[in-house]
Amino acid sequence: MSGAALDVHAAVERRGFALDAALAARAGETVAVMGPSGAGKSTLLSAIAGLHRLTRGHVRVGERTVSDRRTHVAPQRRGVVLLGQDPHLFPHLSARENIAFGLRARGLDRAHAAAEADEWLWRVGLPGAGAHRPGELSGGQQQRVGLARALATRPAVLLLDEPLTALDPETAGGVRAMLAEQLPAAHTTTVLVTHDAVDAAALAETLVLLEDGRVTQRGAVREVLAAPATAFGAVVAGLNRVPGSVTDGQWRAGGLVLPARGLSDGDAVALFRPGAVSLETLAEHTWTGALRLTAAAGAWVARVERLEQTVAGVRVHTAAPAVAVDLPIDLVAEHGLTPGLPVRLRVEGSVVRLLPG
Numbered sequence: 001m002s003g004a005a006l007d008v009h010a011a012v013e014r015r016g017f018a019l020d021a022a023l024a025a026r027a028g029e030t031v032a033v034m035g036p037s038g039a040g041k042s043t044l045l046s047a048i049a050g051l052h053r054l055t056r057g058h059v060r061v062g063e064r065t066v067s068d069r070r071t072h073v074a075p076q077r078r079g080v081v082l083l084g085q086d087p088h089l090f091p092h093l094s095a096r097e098n099i100a101f102g103l104r105a106r107g108l109d110r111a112h113a114a115a116e117a118d119e120w121l122w123r124v125g126l127p128g129a130g131a132h133r134p135g136e137l138s139g140g141q142q143q144r145v146g147l148a149r150a151l152a153t154r155p156a157v158l159l160l161d162e163p164l165t166a167l168d169p170e171t172a173g174g175v176r177a178m179l180a181e182q183l184p185a186a187h188t189t190t191v192l193v194t195h196d197a198v199d200a201a202a203l204a205e206t207l208v209l210l211e212d213g214r215v216t217q218r219g220a221v222r223e224v225l226a227a228p229a230t231a232f233g234a235v236v237a238g239l240n241r242v243p244g245s246v247t248d249g250q251w252r253a254g255g256l257v258l259p260a261r262g263l264s265d266g267d268a269v270a271l272f273r274p275g276a277v278s279l280e281t282l283a284e285h286t287w288t289g290a291l292r293l294t295a296a297a298g299a300w301v302a303r304v305e306r307l308e309q310t311v312a313g314v315r316v317h318t319a320a321p322a323v324a325v326d327l328p329i330d331l332v333a334e335h336g337l338t339p340g341l342p343v344r345l346r347v348e349g350s351v352v353r354l355l356p357g
Helices: 041-049 095-105 110-123 139-152 169-186 197-203 221-226 231-237 287-291 329-335
Strands: 006-014 017-025 030-034 056-061 064-067 080-083 157-161 189-193 206-211 214-220 240-247 250-253 256-259 266-272 278-281 299-309 314-319 323-327 342-346 353-356
Touching (some): 006 041, 017 030, 017 041, 017 189, 017 206, 030 041, 030 197, 041 080, 080 139, 110 139, 169 197, 189 197, 197 221, 206 221, 206 231, 214 221, 214 231, 221 231, 240 323, 250 266, 278 323, 278 329, 314 329, 323 329
Parallel strands (some): 017 214, 080 157
Antiparallel strands (some): 006 017, 006 056, 206 214, 240 250, 240 266, 250 256, 266 353, 278 342, 299 314, 299 342
16 A cells, blocks of 8 residues: 555464454554454564564555565564563663663663653653552553653554453553554554454554455445454354345345345345343243234244353343344343243344344
8 A cells, every 4th residue: 555654464374373464554543353263363563563574565655665575674673563462561771761671772872862751751641650560550551651662752653462352451541542542643554463442443543354364345344343244253243133125115134124125136144232122021921822923014033042141231142033132131130031932033123233244
């Protein structure tokens, strides 16, 4: 991608796994990368950082090629900084000295490096903490120091590998707010690997979904979350994504039937939120008996597959078609929901988006 601050086509092959993914970012842009475990997210960052050699492809930082089949610039000479869950602070140095270390390595004298470090401590919400060593700081404070150290060196590209995963929700929220303020202010091009859609929505302009070593969807964060192209994308977006087909103005998937005005016959997917689905138990407790019940449009009989606790209650997963329903935990107890139990589900057509698929 000509003119991009970061242009990557990373093909890395190793025993049992192959990554072949492309990614590009404008100067100062933050790109979020999400994918299931084992999808190749960390391998992608390592390839950009120079920790993995490419089998083929390229990594360009600005107009400079730092990796291809013939070129491999050392990690410390790329202008790229990689920060993971562990900020890897020097335990024998103070917070100020940790931040100043990178500045000193780039030729800044001791006094100016210390002053710059104190400025960054203020920027990341740790004024007055410069004399403390890492062991005297909380996990969230250590991560802030690590981010300050990374940003202080003004890297061309900052790679963040799930930097909030090891933090409790309250601490992660504070660090996330700090990043939302400091990343745009630093004008640093950033690639953020995360498992949390909140990080993508709060920090990134572009979202890339990576599955089994391949990019399955990319686009503006809002667009990807509004219309996920895969089952994993739907999980990230907090949506049900139900594949089905349209015939004679009706969309059908298993026992679920909805009007499909304006859609031609063929494959189509339905998108709707788990909270938009209502659930009721049946007088018939056997699957054979439940199937005799007549279902209206937008209502169908399904079997409970599993229950999953969420922050707000319980997500009930059902089959044929695979649909998730969000319920308060007291209703789950009241209904006596258990795997295998037949239930009637209902969703209003007005809250369902049908997309050709």
